Amino acid sequence: MSEAATTDRVHVRAPGKINVFFEVGDLEEDGYHDVASAYQAVSAHEDVWAEASDRFTVSVSGTVEVSGVPLDDRNLAVRAARMLAAETGYPGGVHLEIRKGVPVAGGMGGGSADAAAALVACDALWGTGLPSADLHALAARLGADVPFALLGGTAVGTGRGDELSPALARGRFDWVIVTSGEGLSTPDVYRELDRHRQLHAADIAPVRRRPTVDPGVLQALRAGDPTALAATMRNDLQVAALRMRPALGAILERGERMGALAGIVSGSGPTLAFLAENEESAIDLQVVLSAEGHEALHVHGPVPGARVR
Template sequence: MSHTAGRVSVRVPAKINLQLAVGALGADGFHQIGTVFHALELTDLLTAAPADSLSLSMTGAESAGLPADQGNLAWRAARLLAEHAGIPAHVEFAIDKRIPVAAGLAGGSADAAAALLACDRLWQLRLPAAELTALAAQLGSDVAFALLGGSALGAGRGERLRPIEGGARFSWVLAVAHGGLSTPAVYAELDRQRGPDQARAASDPDAAVAASGVLEAVASGDPELLAGRLANDLQPAAIALAPYLAQTLAAGQDCGALAGIVSGSGPTCAFLARDQAHARTLARALEDTGVCRQALAVTGGDARATVLA
């Protein structure tokens, strides 16, 4: 299989979880979840070029301190795809990092998805979408959704996806925290809070999400309706590990958000706005409070992975 002569650039969106129901800890050490993923118009840019080895460099506002070796999901994605195709993992990655790190926004998963798409094009593999999705699921729970984008119902560990047809666009403000949170640590805290019998775990996370009305709210496009459907089983655990999140959520409500939620395992808080103008006003007000490092007005619901070259 020959390499192409040119470069391939890919943008893949961040995500938030509009609902996240977490089941009991399984014997395999993982939790089954039911969730509604929602892709945001906030992206990293990954560029892949032909090379004689595998290398990775990063620039951008959110690149500080990130690994540029096998500790990076994009690197691991290239290795996995090359092994699957039976070819050397020869590619040079350059990532312009804009998605906040360890923030509950799946920035690492977005980069892994971008690497799969870019290398598939660069190496002229032309793998079917289902094959790329299966590889994505091996890399992490959110990588498959990063390939899909839009809004989708997630099951299993998040890798089993059903697109929400006709899902509407919504306006959000992301309150980016000064620090990060470890996803495994947040899940461990959730298990500690629930106790040995796991009595407070969702017995059927998929059914919990389906019964909540969130799917209908997403399809309706009505932010007032969606505001009453946002929920996250991980939020109490994230607040326990990062108590300042309670202050951030309260500040968002005080500034006029329709609703607020910790995104995924945190520590980013996502605030729902009526429209883009409201989101811009809300972002300025939140930044003025000083409760977050940055407040970003974004839209979500139809963002997709985009191959630029």
């Protein structure tokens, strides 16, 4: 372990994400699924401040609804801090102040961004100097989306989603995010997908045991072409999310009628992500959806991963 850091407060910002492509493999014997995802980090951020303390504590505020965020050891950022302390032999604790800008339980990885930010912030605060590869290994133990929140940018995730390979993405992609006041449980969405596949096995294509990202998605990202990306975006969890929350389908249709190139359920939902042709189109769509009573947010990507501010 290196010498303790001289600062007594560290600020780290980490991004939320959109899954622009998400293929889910067959149910494995251990109850999990392999996936293939194309992630893009977007400009909805989580801000985490770490301060020296004898105990591990957390406070949460934000521009989104935060009443459901745990304030004990169930909080993923607290778990990340405890894990780093145990890994490095750090004897003290930390107080984490989280200011959330990513919808809670919305499929955009806000909790994972908190965990990534906590790892980076505590490593800097404590002066533990953990190599990047070791931080990523800890992140993978906390959940599939945490390593991507460290990495940021655009990446392909395989296996359980935590085997990451950076992907080239040129230019800027503009999105309008529509949030929901009530989240969806990721395990419940996966179970609903399994039920749907079992019920409709005769009518849908066989599920691949080892899913892969559509090459067209990667080509569109490399070209910086939102129209081409819109034509290839897909989320296997979308059918399950829409079965559990049918009203989301009407919002998807409305956004596409009002000018979005395409709309998709982000991750396990219920947040919806609409891809726009450019910044101006995204702002126009945000205004329309907001006027109709939806919580709509304009974001862009790709943006960097967790960084000290």
